[in-house]
Amino acid sequence: MKRNLGNLYAGPMILWLTVFFTVPLLIIVGFSFLRKGLYGGVEWQASLDAWKAVGTPNLVAVTVKTFVVSMVATVITLALALPTGYRMARSKRQVLLLLLVIVPFWTNFLLRVFAWMVILGNNGFVNDILLRTGLVKSSLRLLNTQGAVLLVLVYVYLPYAILPLFSTIDKFDFTLLEAARDLGASKLQAIVRVLLPNIKGGIFAAFLFTFIPIFGAYAVPLLVGDMNSYMLGNFIADQLTKARNLPFTASLSLLVTFVTTIGILILMRLQAAPERSAEADAAIAADYAAANGNGGR
Amino acid sequence: MKRFSHIAGIAALALALASSSCQGKAPAPTGGGTAKEEPKKLYIFNWTYYTPDSVIEKFEKEFGVDVVYDVFDSNETMYSKLEAGGAGYDIVFPSADYVTIMAKQGMLQGIDKARLANWKNVDPGLVAKAVYDPGCEYSVPYYMGASGVAVNRKAVGTYDKSWSVFARKDLKGKMCMLDDMREVLGDALKFKGMSVNETDPAKVKAAADLVAKEWKPNLLKFDAEAFGKSFAQGEVVVAQGYAEVIFAELEETRWGEVDFFIPKEGGPLYIDSMVLLKGSKNVDLAYKFMDFIHRPEIYAEFCDYFRFPATANVPARGLLKTTPHYTVDQLGNCELKLDLGEDLAIYNQVWQDIKVGK
Known part of the structure; x- marks a missing residue:
């Protein structure tokens, strides 16, 4: 009885996901195997053109560049988020700090990007200060650079990294760090060999929460980037709006979805790991094999 | 403290969802259609x-x-x-x-x-x-109408009222053109004395080469969204774009600083x-x-x-x-953009090459 009721409760959720996620995704799969219509739609004719176009040199070049940019932005984001999350978890004013992390989201994402354009512009806030203090003679080009793209990406996605890291570090038993010190580990060793292995789920979640949206970034490179900031998201958007190639847009989007799904599957295995058998755990945590001996599990 | 950890997790998820929906442009408002037969x-x-x-x-x-x-x-x-x-x-x-x-x-x-x-x-x-x-x-x-070129007189000095302004190396990084393949390639085709509706792949390729080798290296960006803002804020001093957008971003007192012209070679109409x-x-x-x-x-x-x-x-x-x-006279050399049908793919390919910039 109880079990049946449980299924019933899941009903609305399943219906919702089917109608608004599974079905649209299947439509995209279907479109990717059709011929491109002349004026933006599709012809009802089976075709592999959209999948063949995936291997073109232009696309490979854009994908590689997007991957590198996303990786760099994600690593910077994590490097900033890790100490922040740690400090928040150890703070007595967690609620206030959490609120401060969330406050930027009270303003629309695009508005915040436009704000950065005002800050970084040739006649913007930063250049104004630099000119007034005499540090530079003429405006520096800060906006429309690759650096501006990285800066704004890191700014936008930092909270996504801080929140899961905070949540994991908060659950960490800090007495383990003291124990490690007592057993002769240096401060750094205690952090690297005890803290990090124990919060690896949070680190990976933070990685995915930042890497995935940055990999699909569209507005940020478009608005604060320059000639060379063309990313995969912009490429896909151009295929849809300029080349009117719906099947190619579909196959590209599916590729990105596929890569993303793999990442999420790995995350789910990592997070499920503590409740699994030791060997399954060990397989996933191969990288941390050396550290596992010290882990407090 | 467990409670807050959960909140943090949920908040992160919610934020991820919220931001993914903000990535694109705002959708056009709906609500045209389905009203009942109201004659007025x-x-x-x-x-x-x-x-x-x-x-x-x-x-x-x-x-x-x-x-x-x-x-x-x-x-x-x-x-x-x-x-x-x-x-x-x-x-x-x-x-x-x-x-x-x-x-x-x-x-x-x-x-x-x-x-x-x-x-x-x-x-x-x-x-x-x-x-x-x-x-x-x-x-x-x-x-x-047609897109033209807006020039910040103070910053540029003398210039030729031609598309060749984008080949000026002294303005490198201070100019932008529309992120619109028909517009930019059309300008290059006109500059080379061809039709904006050219469908000979070799000729389109020649125009694309001009853009890639002579113009693109001097451009800050291809931009059809924020070129008006960039021009008003001084990121660029030469911008290809639409007059109404350029001037809408400028206070009327600054209009005197700007020269807007349709290049003499003409462009897509x-x-x-x-x-x-x-x-x-x-x-x-x-x-x-x-x-x-x-x-x-x-x-x-x-x-x-x-x-x-x-x-x-x-x-x-x-x-x-x-x-x-x-x-109206300045539009004299401009040529109407026509639907190219299948041949649009030629433009799309060379434009992709220009933007990816192999």
């Missing part, structure tokens, strides 16, 4: 900011009706919305090539000129140019039209609206608002109270 409502689907509110209000007042004014930001958006059946509109404002496409697809009603008393005001020269719809069988011309959809429930009122637009004083009011030359309406030219940003 006219549904218009138009470009963002393309008919001044004052004009709409005057029409509403005079005829005692309500105008529902929905907007789109590209022909593609407009077309896909209509094709998906999200119609219910009476009048739509497509650009030239989309008139052809929509007429071919059987989406339009023929225009009965006898019902437009002000058809006599429409420039016959423009109608002759309207090869996309010979004799304007399905469309009433609304406006003809656009004509936007009013068309009557097949499913229109307010045909009568729709004719009244199109006729209203071509009243000389109303057309002049529209042009004054944007500082447009009165390209589509001849008597309105004498009624303008403002000096337009460019003149």
Whole structure:
């Protein structure tokens, strides 16, 4: 009885996901195997053109560049988020700090990007200060650079990294760090060999929460980037709006979805790991094999 | 503290969802269609900011009706919305090539000129140019214009009123062109003395090479979204773009700093039209609206608002109270962009090469 009721409760959720996620995704799969219509739609004719176009040199070049940019932005984001999350978890004013992390989201994402354009512009806030203090003679080009793209990406996605890291570090038993010190580990060793292995789920979640949206970034490179900031998201958007190639847009989007799904599957295995058998755990945590001996599990 | 950890996790998820939905442009407002048969409502689907509110209000007042004014930001958006059946509109404002496409697809009603008393005001020269719809069988011309080049006089000094301005190395990193392949490649084709509708792959390739080797290295970006802002804020001192967008971003006191010109070689010309959809429930009122637009004083009011030359309406030219940003004569060397059908793929390929920049 109880079990049946449980299924019933899941009903609305399943219906919702089917109608608004599974079905649209299947439509995209279907479109990717059709011929491109002349004026933006599709012809009802089976075709592999959209999948063949995936291997073109232009696309490979854009994908590689997007991957590198996303990786760099994600690593910077994590490097900033890790100490922040740690400090928040150890703070007595967690609620206030959490609120401060969330406050930027009270303003629309695009508005915040436009704000950065005002800050970084040739006649913007930063250049104004630099000119007034005499540090530079003429405006520096800060906006429309690759650096501006990285800066704004890191700014936008930092909270996504801080929140899961905070949540994991908060659950960490800090007495383990003291124990490690007592057993002769240096401060750094205690952090690297005890803290990090124990919060690896949070680190990976933070990685995915930042890497995935940055990999699909569209507005940020478009608005604060320059000639060379063309990313995969912009490429896909151009295929849809300029080349009117719906099947190619579909196959590209599916590729990105596929890569993303793999990442999420790995995350789910990592997070499920503590409740699994030791060997399954060990397989996933191969990288941390050396550290596992010290882990407090 | 466990409780807060959960909150943090949920918040992160919610934020991830919220931001992914903010990534694209805001969707065009819906709500055109499905009202019941209310005779006193006219549904218009138009470009963002393309008919001044004052004009709409005057029409509403005079005829005692309500105008529902929905907007789109590209022909593609407009077309896909209509094709998906999200119609219910009476009048739509497509650009030239989309008139052809929509007429071919059987989406339009023929225009009965006898019902437009002000058809006599429409420039016959423009109608002759309207090869996309010979004799304007399905469309009433609304406006003809072209993108041009805005130059910040203070920063640039002397310059030639030609597309060659983008080849100037001394302005490297301070210029931008539209992120629009038909516009930029069309300019390059015109610069080389070819047609903006060229379909010979070798010729298009030659134009693309000019863009890639001579122009692109000096550009800050290809931008069709924020070029007006970038120009106003001084990120760029030379911008290819639309006059109305450039000047909308500048306070009127600064207009003197700007020279806007249509390069002497000419470029792609656009004509936007009013068309009557097949499913229109307010045909009568729709004719009244199109006729209203071509009243000389109303057309002049529209042009004054944007500082447009009165390209589509001849008597309105004498009624303008403002000096337009460019003149009808300057458009002389421009050539109408036509629908290229399958050949669009040629442009798409070279444009992709330019943007990826191998």
